[in-house]
Amino acid sequence: MMCLRCRDTGAGFALIGVLVMMVTTGLMVSGIFLWALADSRQGRNSLLVEQGFRASEVGLAAVLSSNEMAPMNGPAGTGRVEADWVGMGRAHALVRSVGFSAGDLARRETAVLVEFRTPGFLKPLAALTATGVDGGLGIWASGIDSAGMGPDCQPPLDVPGAIFSGDTTVFSICPTCLEGNPPVLVGDSLVNSVPGPRFEALKETADYSFGGGTLRRIGPKYMSAAECDTSNPNNWGDWRTTGPCSQHRPVIHSSGDLVVIGGGGQGILIVDGGLELSGGFEFDGLVVVRGQLKIGNDGALIRGAVVAGHMVFPKNSSFSGPFVQYSSCAVELASRNHRVGTPLERRSWVPLY
Amino acid sequence: MFRLSKSAGFSLAEIITVLAVFSVLSASALRIVVRVGRSYREQVERLAINRDLRVGITIVTRELMNLSASDPAGSDILSLSRSDLVYNSMRVLAHLCRPADAGDVELVVARDSVFGYRSFDPNTDSLLLHAGMGEWVRVDLGVISGQADCPDSSASLRLGVSPVPRGFDTGTPVRGFEGARLHLYRSDGFWLGANRRRKNGTWTRTQPIIGPLSQDGFQLEFYDDGVRTTDRALVKLVAVRLAMLGPQTGILDTIEAEVAIRN
Numbered sequence: 001m002m003c004l005r006c007r008d009t010g011a012g013f014a015l016i017g018v019l020v021m022m023v024t025t026g027l028m029v030s031g032i033f034l035w036a037l038a039d040s041r042q043g044r045n046s047l048l049v050e051q052g053f054r055a056s057e058v059g060l061a062a063v064l065s066s067n068e069m070a071p072m073n074g075p076a077g078t079g080r081v082e083a084d085w086v087g088m089g090r091a092h093a094l095v096r097s098v099g100f101s102a103g104d105l106a107r108r109e110t111a112v113l114v115e116f117r118t119p120g121f122l123k124p125l126a127a128l129t130a131t132g133v134d135g136g137l138g139i140w141a142s143g144i145d146s147a148g149m150g151p152d153c154q155p156p157l158d159v160p161g162a163i164f165s166g167d168t169t170v171f172s173i174c175p176t177c178l179e180g181n182p183p184v185l186v187g188d189s190l191v192n193s194v195p196g197p198r199f200e201a202l203k204e205t206a207d208y209s210f211g212g213g214t215l216r217r218i219g220p221k222y223m224s225a226a227e228c229d230t231s232n233p234n235n236w237g238d239w240r241t242t243g244p245c246s247q248h249r250p251v252i253h254s255s256g257d258l259v260v261i262g263g264g265g266q267g268i269l270i271v272d273g274g275l276e277l278s279g280g281f282e283f284d285g286l287v288v289v290r291g292q293l294k295i296g297n298d299g300a301l302i303r304g305a306v307v308a309g310h311m312v313f314p315k316n317s318s319f320s321g322p323f324v325q326y327s328s329c330a331v332e333l334a335s336r337n338h339r340v341g342t343p344l345e346r347r348s349w350v351p352l353y
Numbered sequence: 354m355f356r357l358s359k360s361a362g363f364s365l366a367e368i369i370t371v372l373a374v375f376s377v378l379s380a381s382a383l384r385i386v387v388r389v390g391r392s393y394r395e396q397v398e399r400l401a402i403n404r405d406l407r408v409g410i411t412i413v414t415r416e417l418m419n420l421s422a423s424d425p426a427g428s429d430i431l432s433l434s435r436s437d438l439v440y441n442s443m444r445v446l447a448h449l450c451r452p453a454d455a456g457d458v459e460l461v462v463a464r465d466s467v468f469g470y471r472s473f474d475p476n477t478d479s480l481l482l483h484a485g486m487g488e489w490v491r492v493d494l495g496v497i498s499g500q501a502d503c504p505d506s507s508a509s510l511r512l513g514v515s516p517v518p519r520g521f522d523t524g525t526p527v528r529g530f531e532g533a534r535l536h537l538y539r540s541d542g543f544w545l546g547a548n549r550r551r552k553n554g555t556w557t558r559t560q561p562i563i564g565p566l567s568q569d570g571f572q573l574e575f576y577d578d579g580v581r582t583t584d585r586a587l588v589k590l591v592a593v594r595l596a597m598l599g600p601q602t603g604i605l606d607t608i609e610a611e612v613a614i615r616n
Contacts, residue, residue: 089524345487349615
C-alpha cells in the first residue's frame with residue numbers, strides 16, 4: 001500500500017514540475033538567444049557588407065576625381081579601400097575599388113570603365129606642323145608611321161609629312177624633301193591652336209624648367225643600377241633601352257631660346273623661344289617650339305611629331321634625314337600621362353562582387 | 354510530543370482540494386509553456402523572415418543597380434509592371450586583345466580581363482561593344498573557344514559573334530548580358546522567382562528566391578526624377594518592397610529599398 005505521508009517519498013511533484021518548466025523555459029530562452037545572436041550576426045554582416053560597398057564607391061570617386069591615375073589605399077567612410085587602375089588597351093582602363101569594413105571581415109568590389117581622351121594639342125596630325133620651312137636636299141620630315149607593334153602601340157597609320165599654314169615655297173625648294181600621306185598639306189596649322197589654357201597648364205606641370213641656354217650631355221641618369229634619377233634636370237629619359245629610365249618621359253619647358261647638343265631623351269619638349277638641336281641629338285615624343293626649330297648640320301632626329309613656328313633643316317649635311325620621323329607610338333607614349341580619363345557616358349559602372 | 358499515528362491518512366476533502374489546486378497549477382503552467390512555445394516559434398520565424406527578406410532585397414537591388422535605361426541602343430528594361438520585371442542583366446566584362454574589323458565574326462578577348470559574376474555563356478548571352486563617346490554596339494554571341502593568341506601570347510577567349518558592324522580597337526570593352534526576369538509567382542503560396550532567357554527565347558525553370566510572400570509581396574515602382582513612370586527608357590530609380598509571410602505562424606514582415614540605377 002502506498003504510503004502518502006512517509007517522509008522518504010513525500011517530495012511530491014512540485015519540485016519536478018518546477019524543474020521541468022525551468023529546463024523547458026531555459027531551453028526556449030537559450031534557443032531564442034542563439035537565434036537572436038545569429039540574427040544579430042546576420043544584421044551585422046549586412047551592415048558590414050553595405051559599409052564595404054560604400055567604401056568601394058568612395059574609393060572610385062576619389063580615384064576618378066584625382067585624375068592622376070594613382071592607386072589609393074586608405075580609409076574611406078566607415079571602412080577602408082584599395083583602388084587601382086587596370087589597363088584595357090590604350091584607350092580604356094578599369095578603375096577597380098575594393099572596399100573593406102571591420103578589418104577585412106566584409107569586402108565588396110566595384111569598378112568603373114574609363115575612356116582616355118588626349119587633349120587635341122597633343123595629337124598633331126602630321127610629322128611636322130609649321131608656318132614655314134627651309135632646308136637643303138634630303139628627306140626633312142616623314143609622315144610614314146614608324147610605330148612599332150606592341151601592347152602600347154596601335155597599328156601604324158601614315159599621316160602628312162608636313163602641314164604648313166600657308167607657306168607653299170617648299171614645293172619649289174625641294175618637292176621630294178617631304179614624304180607621307182600626303183607628303184604635304186597646306187592649311188590650318190596646329191601652331192595656331194597650341195596657345196590655350198590646357199597648353200599653359202601643361203607647362204605649369206613641367207618636370208624640368210629652363211630659362212634657355214645651351215645644354216650638353218642630355219641623357220638618362222641613374223641613382224643606382226636599378227633606379228632612375230628623375231631629380232636631375234638633364235635626365236630626359238632613356239629612349240634607347242628598357243633600363244630604369246625607359247619609362248621616364250618628362251615634360252620639359254624652356255621659357256627662352258634653347259640649344260641642345262648631343263645626347264637625347266623622350267617626353268614632351270616645349271620651348272617658348274627658339275630651339276636648335278645638333279650633335280646627333282635624338283628625342284622620342286612631341287616637340288613644340290613657338291619660335292624657330294633648327295636642326296644643326298651635324299644632324300638630329302625627332303621621332304614623334306613637331307609643332308614649330310618655323311623649321312630650318314640642314315643645308316650642307318652629310319645626313320640624309322629624315323630629321324623628323326613621325327611615330328604615333330612615340331607621341332602616344334609621351335602624351336599618355338597627360339590624358340584625361342573620364343567614365344564612359346553609359347554603362348561605366350561594373351559590379352565585381 | 355507529536356507522534357504519527359499508523360492509521361493517519363488524507364480525507365477525501367484534502368485529496369480533492371489538492372487535486373483541484375494541482376489541476377489549476379498544471380493548467381496555468383501548461384498555458385505558460387504553450388505561450389512561451391508559441392512566442393518562441395514566432396520569434397524564430399520572425400528572425401528567419403528578417404534574414405530571408407534581407408537576402409532577398411540584396412539580390413534584387415544588386416540586379417537593378419546595374420541596369421541602363423537610357424541607352425539609345427535600347428533600354429535594359431524590356432518590360433515592367435508592379436510585380437514583374439523583364440530586363441537585360443550584365444553578367445561579365447572583358448576587353449578585346451586583338452582589333453576587330455567590320456564584318457568579322459569572331460572577337461578575341463583577353464581571358465585575364467574577364468571580370469564579373471561569371472564568364473561568357475553562349476546559351477544565354479549577347480554582347481555589347483563600346484564604340485566610343487558612350488555608344489555601345491550590340492552583337493549576338495555564338496560559339497566560344499579558348500586559344501592562347503593574344504599578341505602577348507596570354508590566354509584568350511575566341512567569341513563567335515554575328516558580323517561586327519564596324520571596326521573596334523584593341524582594348525575595346527565587351528560586356529556580356531543575358532535576359533532575366535524577376536516576378537511574383539504562385540507555387541504553394543506566393544514566391545519571388547527569377548528566370549534566365551535562352552537564346553531561342555524560352556525561359557529557364559523559375560528559380561525561387563524567397564517565399565512564401567504575401568499576395569502583394571513583391572512590388573516595384575519606377576521613378577524618373579521623383580515622378581512615377583512606366584516609360585522603361587526614363588527609369589532612374591526603382592522602389593522595391595518585399596512582404597513575407599511566416600509559413601507556420603502567419604506573421605507578416607516587410608522590407609523596402611530604393612535603388613538608383615547606375616548605368
